[in-house]
Amino acid sequence: MGRFVVRRLLASIPVLFLVSLITFGLLWLVPGDPASVFLDASASAADLDRVRHELGLDRPFLLRMGEWYLRLFQGDLGTSLLLDRSVTSAILERLPVTLSLTALAFLFSVAIGVAAGTLAAVRHGTAADQGLMAMALLGLSIPEFWLGLVLIWLVAVLLPIFPVGDYVPFAKSPLQWARHIALPTFTLACVQMGFIARMTRSSMLEVLSQDFVRTARAKGLPEPYIVIRHGLVNAMVPIVTVMGIMVGALLGGAVVTEQVFSIPGMGRLVIGAVLARDFPVIQGGLLFLALIYLTVNFVVDLLYAVIDPRVRLG
């Protein structure tokens, strides 16, 4: 196991390097002068020079890249052009909100998705199966930001128990926080729920047709025991892999959902930066999201190795 961890860590170094390179290279894509893109046409020459200096555009490319990496290793992502403060601290301040929304949506979608998928597989071919899969497909096809807006409308009109806007942090009032986070969580979880339900169903169907399941039935084991102990445990292997990938989609979805529900997380910071062309914040946000994704997938791979010995020996 130790060797597997070391090998996996070493393998992630080139990916981390490429991730940072892509983030750094983003500024290249800007047509023309990034400083003039950030400032408007009326900006003075002095302002332009100041922004150029802040973005490092007045220094040679390789030197700028060297500086960027040097600062990166110290956890310094530069200074926001718009907010005039450290990008790292601005992101860290909002990170807990985004992470809690993502984590809640993750738990919710996995719990419901796995349950629905298992039920559909066990009731394979029945109306229940078809109904559940139709719902899963519908969930997959709904634009999540639109679902959020429709929920806001429905709630505002029909049952105003979930407030929208004026986010309350968990530390301040857990109950108020829960009321604020419920709708965004549901919105975010909807798509992934459908995804997990479909995965679980097909994985379960495959496992339940295996010889060892027939043997378990022949032994006279109770059906629920077979479904969970022999079916679900084996079906989880591919699902765990997908969960890692799902985190990326959830983080992306969280950024957009925060925008819809006016939740002051990282998403609003990044989208605000995107609209203002505040390049250091865009780069920092991208880098942070990628790091979270890579970390989660590192953990998923370790989990995977624990569940399935073939992975760590292969």
Add this chain to the structure above:
Amino acid sequence: MSAASAMADGKSTQDPSRASVFARRLFANRSFAIGAALVGMVVVLALLAPAIAPYDPLKGNFRARMEAPGLAHWMGTDHFGRDILSRVLYGARVSLQIGFLVTLITAATGVCIGAMAGYFRRLDGPIMRLMDAFMAFPSIILAIAISSVLGASVVNVIIALSIASTPHTARVVRASVLVVREMEYVEAARALGAGHARILVRHVLANSMAPLVVRMTYVFAVAILNEAVLSFIGVGPPPPTPTFGAIIANGRDFIVAAPWITIAPGLAILVSVLGLNLLGDGLRDLLDPRMKVATR
């Protein structure tokens, strides 16, 4: 393969009948049939937009602002008095065009990158690490960032969405190339002295298309969803271009007073994406290698 079976049967007109048999099997699949009907309907409505749209999608009417759906305006009007039905019909044109071009570009880049990685062992490591790095960014955020950096326009949206969807497609192509590469007929072609280019195109790629075709329907669906997000955020095609996402963004501030502005384009996205997903599910059922062997 079709040439071989045609020769064996002594028929020269094998292909048309094979195609019609396949088409019949496709439409016998319920997912595919419903999906094709939904997508077909959206495409036809989008194509006919100039002929059937009751109003100019860009022209406001200050006497008919935020009108609820009724006889004059079937889907109501927005805060400029623009007809929502007309905007949705024209929006479908833009959104479908973007989705279609993203799908084409992604297929091209995904096939090139995936085939290189899967076929040439030396390139596999570096190429796939680069793809892994791209996939570490949430694809929608990558698309938003690229679109914002390039500047909002239809072309830049297409570029941004294509970059975001290429890595996963390349991975799908690579996976099937890796399997096909080891087939005996590839070895036979190599033994006959065929070059890399011929083997790769005629034998490997030609036989790894099934997963790509399925993947393309999902790329199309995701492109429509993501284009809507980009427009909603404000980094999509610039106003007043009607796209599904842009109409929703317009309606956002009036979600309680005039929900129809938001609901109609969202339903249009839902129908398009649902149709494409059903189409993909149907194709997957039919192109699944295990089923292919059983029914060939």
